[in-house]
Each structure stands twice: as C-alpha cells, then as structure tokens.
Amino acid sequence: MIVFLLAAAVPFAGSVVCANCHARIADSQSQTGHAGALKRETGRWAFGSGLQAITYVSQADEDTYLEHGLSWYRKSNGLDLTPGHKSRQGVRYRTFAADAAILRCFQCHSTGTLRLASRREILPAEPGVRCEACHGPGGEHAKAPARVRLRNPGKMKAAEINILCGECHRMPPAVGVETNWENPWNARHQPVYLSQAECFQKSGGRLSCLTCHPPHTSQPVNTSARCQACHENTRHRTATAGKTCVNCHMPDVAPSSLLRFANHWIGIYGENPLRPLAKRQGR
Numbered sequence: 001m002i003v004f005l006l007a008a009a010v011p012f013a014g015s016v017v018c019a020n021c022h023a024r025i026a027d028s029q030s031q032t033g034h035a036g037a038l039k040r041e042t043g044r045w046a047f048g049s050g051l052q053a054i055t056y057v058s059q060a061d062e063d064t065y066l067e068h069g070l071s072w073y074r075k076s077n078g079l080d081l082t083p084g085h086k087s088r089q090g091v092r093y094r095t096f097a098a099d100a101a102i103l104r105c106f107q108c109h110s111t112g113t114l115r116l117a118s119r120r121e122i123l124p125a126e127p128g129v130r131c132e133a134c135h136g137p138g139g140e141h142a143k144a145p146a147r148v149r150l151r152n153p154g155k156m157k158a159a160e161i162n163i164l165c166g167e168c169h170r171m172p173p174a175v176g177v178e179t180n181w182e183n184p185w186n187a188r189h190q191p192v193y194l195s196q197a198e199c200f201q202k203s204g205g206r207l208s209c210l211t212c213h214p215p216h217t218s219q220p221v222n223t224s225a226r227c228q229a230c231h232e233n234t235r236h237r238t239a240t241a242g243k244t245c246v247n248c249h250m251p252d253v254a255p256s257s258l259l260r261f262a263n264h265w266i267g268i269y270g271e272n273p274l275r276p277l278a279k280r281q282g283r
C-alpha cells in the first residue's frame with residue numbers, strides 16, 4: 001500500500017524521536033541493512049545498503065525518474081548492469097505511471113509518508129526501513145507512551161509476522177496463485193518460500209522470520225541451534241561433517257553471478273537448489 005500525501009493525517013515521529021527513550025534499540029537498528037536501505041547522495045538516491053548491491057535512481061525531469069543502468073555489487077566490488085536491465089542507458093519511469101513502480105521503490109525502502117517537493121520530486125519522510133515501518137506511526141506514543149501503545153510484533157502469530165515482513169519481502173501466495181519455482185529471482189521472496197516448508201506448515205505456528213532474524217540487528221543468529229531446537233538428534237544417512245544445516249537444507253540460489261539468496265523453503269535438496277526433492281517427487 002502506498003502511503004502518499006497524507007502527512008497531516010498520519011503522525012509519524014521519526015527514529016530520532018524514538019531514540020530518546022529506546023536508545024539501545026535505536027543504536028543497534030541504525031547499523032542494519034534496513035536502516036541503510038536508502039540514502040541521499042550528491043543529486044541521486046542510492047537504493048540498497050550494499051550488503052549485496054546498490055542501485056542509483058535520480059529524477060530526470062518533472063515527470064520522470066531514471067533507474068541507472070549500472071549498479072554497484074559487493075561481490076565484484078565494482079559496477080555492472082542493474083538487475084533486469086539490457087543496456088547501460090538505464091530505465092525511465094513516469095512518476096505517476098499506473099503501476100506506481102518508482103513510488104513503490106521509495107515506499108519499500110523508506111519509512112513514513114512520501115511527499116512531493118517542488119518539480120514533483122519524491123521526498124520520503126525518513127530514508128531507510130526504520131522503527132515505524134514495523135511498529136506503525138508513533139507520534140502519539142512518543143508523547144504519551146503509557147497511554148498510547150504501538151504494535152509489538154513480538155506478540156503476533158507466526159503467519160501474521162510473515163505478512164508484516166511480507167509487506168516488503170513479498171506476501172505468501174494467495175490460494176490459487178501460482179509461483180514460478182523455476183525462476184531463481186523469486187527466491188528473494190522469503191515469506192513465499194518459507195510458507196512452503198514443512199517446518200512452517202507443521203510446527204503449530206512456532207516458526208516465523210523472528211526465529212532466525214532478530215529485528216533490530218543484522219548480526220546472524222546461530223541458525224543450526226534454531227534448527228536443533230525443533231530437530232533434536234536427527235539421524236542422517238548422508239555424511240554431514242563440515243557443513244551446517246543451512247548449507248544443505250536452505251541452499252544458496254544465485255539468480256546472477258553477482259547475487260545470492262538463501263532458499264527459505266527449508267527441505268531436502270538434490271542437485272536443484274530451487275525446490276526440494278520431496279516435493280518434486282510428489283512425496
């Protein structure tokens with residue numbers, strides 16, 4: 001959903017205000033990929049914290065934005081074609097196109113309400129995915145914290161957390177909607193893939209994004225320990241020494257030579273990292 005031009009109706013406070021009372025969380029969250037997902041750089045916007053890539057976007061004229069043809073990639077520490085592009089010329093977007101594509105880039109990579117400045121320039125309220133992207137507008141809470149409470153996803157069910165994170169990481173598919181499991185780009189959509197895993201479907205709502213991703217830090221958790229909390233002493237016929245659970249059961253998918261995503265459809269894999277063996281054989 002695009003929150004647009006509703007600045008007066010939606011009282012967002014901004015993370016600087018939250019930091020007054022939640023200093024430790026704010027400090028830690030400011031170091032995450034989320035916080036760095038959008039930055040203003042000399043006349044252009046840098047999308048992506050650079051954990052994997054940075055894509056540049058700038059306003060071309062009053063009606064048009066340009067997604068630059070060259071992006072920076074960590075893996076090569078250099079520039080290469082932006083995903084989906086066929087030339088270095090870049091791709092132009094009409095600001096108010098029917099699919100709102102460029103507005104949607106800003107919406108997922110920023111927090112609060114988008115506004116328009118002069119020359120129809122898009123201005124996010126706060127660049128990056130900060131506090132109120134997950135907790136909702138906090139202006140009233142910041143004034144009276146005991147009286148006005150914010151959404152605490154720690155109290156939500158696993159399926160609801162998938163939907164909260166899925167607002168940007170993409171929703172689990174609706175019934176009857178087919179996902180193309182052979183397209184490696186789709187592996188970026190973690191909620192979609194996790195929702196297919198037996199671990200998710202058969203664990204009575206105990207498995208969510210938060211099982212493995214603490215929300216206010218990018219520090220990796222010990223995922224093997226998380227697996228073993230539900231799978232004690234699994235007996236393998238396969239030799240497992242020297243590998244982690246994730247190496248085999250959440251294999252890397254590489255949609256291009258410069259990007260990789262962990263397949264969140266936890267399962268038993270053969271040669272094909274896109275989907276598990278068991279499902280392919282209809283077990």
Ligand code: HEC
Pocket residue numbers: 013014015017018019020021022131132135137138139141142143145146149150151152
């Ligand atoms: C003036 C101090 C203050 C500011 C500013 C403030 N908070 Fe809080 N926040 C609190 C206090 C105190 C609590 C505990 C309230 C309670 O338990 O009654 C709290 C609780 C919370 C909770 C837990 C809610 C729950 O019910 O479990 C969240 C989430 C939260 N704050 C987020 C934020 C965000 C996001 C911002 C910025 C928009 C923010 N806070 C700004 C003082 C503040």
Ligand code: HEC
Pocket residue numbers: 032033034036037038047048049050051052107108109110129133134153161164165166167168169209210213215217218
């Ligand atoms: C407002 C949109 C939005 C929401 C809501 C959101 N994310 Fe993200 N997330 C992003 C974007 C954009 C990135 C890319 C950040 C970058 O540039 O590195 C990202 C990156 C990540 C990463 C990898 C980067 C890192 O710092 O580790 C993880 C893990 C992640 N998100 C988990 C979650 C979880 C879990 C939730 C729900 C509790 C969630 N996200 C909710 C937009 C969002």
Ligand code: HEC
Pocket residue numbers: 047048049050051052053054055057067101102104105106108109167168169170188
């Ligand atoms: C529906 C929400 C959404 C939209 C729309 C969106 N992004 Fe993202 N973007 C994400 C999420 C979530 C991630 C993290 C997962 C991933 O890497 O795919 C991300 C990751 C990225 C990254 C890589 C960050 C890193 O270092 O890993 C770049 C670059 C990026 N987006 C640029 C863009 C640009 C440019 C647009 C518009 C053309 C755009 N995004 C539109 C949600 C979105």
Ligand code: HEC
Pocket residue numbers: 015018019022025026027029030034129130131132133134135152153154155210215216
């Ligand atoms: C990607 C989504 C996301 C973002 C961004 C985010 N939070 Fe949270 N926050 C959560 C989730 C999920 C929980 C529940 C954690 C749990 O119970 O394991 C939570 C819990 C909290 C709590 C209550 C529990 C506690 O740890 O004290 C506070 C307070 C809070 N967040 C403040 C903030 C502030 C301040 C920011 C910005 C600096 C922020 N959050 C950014 C998702 C987010």
Ligand code: HEC
Pocket residue numbers: 198199200202203206207211223224226227228229230231245246249250266267268276278279
């Ligand atoms: C919240 C509990 C939970 C967590 C955490 C969890 N699983 Fe599972 N997993 C299950 C349940 C329940 C099943 C269904 C089969 C069963 O009852 O043992 C399952 C099934 C599996 C299967 C068989 C899948 C198939 O399609 O045949 C594998 C492999 C697996 N898990 C590996 C893992 C790995 C590796 C991790 C960590 C990355 C993990 N699980 C995390 C609960 C969990």
Ligand code: HEC
Pocket residue numbers: 162165166169187188190191192194207208209210211212213220223226246250260261262263264
């Ligand atoms: C069973 C553990 C587990 C669960 C549950 C889980 N993740 Fe992950 N996630 C991982 C692992 C392991 C990685 C790879 C980390 C690395 O390479 O450093 C990862 C990586 C990511 C990344 C970085 C890009 C990528 O795909 O490698 C994003 C974004 C992400 N997860 C989002 C989510 C979201 C959103 C959810 C909930 C739908 C979720 N994860 C649930 C274990 C998990």
Ligand code: HEC
Pocket residue numbers: 224227228231234235236237238239240241243244245246247248249268269
């Ligand atoms: C070297 C790759 C590899 C590693 C490492 C690995 N597994 Fe497996 N796992 C497999 C394969 C292959 C199977 C299918 C049965 C077999 O060969 O034992 C399997 C089966 C499973 C099953 C299903 C068992 C059943 O009876 O249906 C679970 C659960 C599981 N693994 C969990 C884990 C956990 C937890 C870890 C980490 C402690 C782990 N695996 C490490 C490859 C691996």
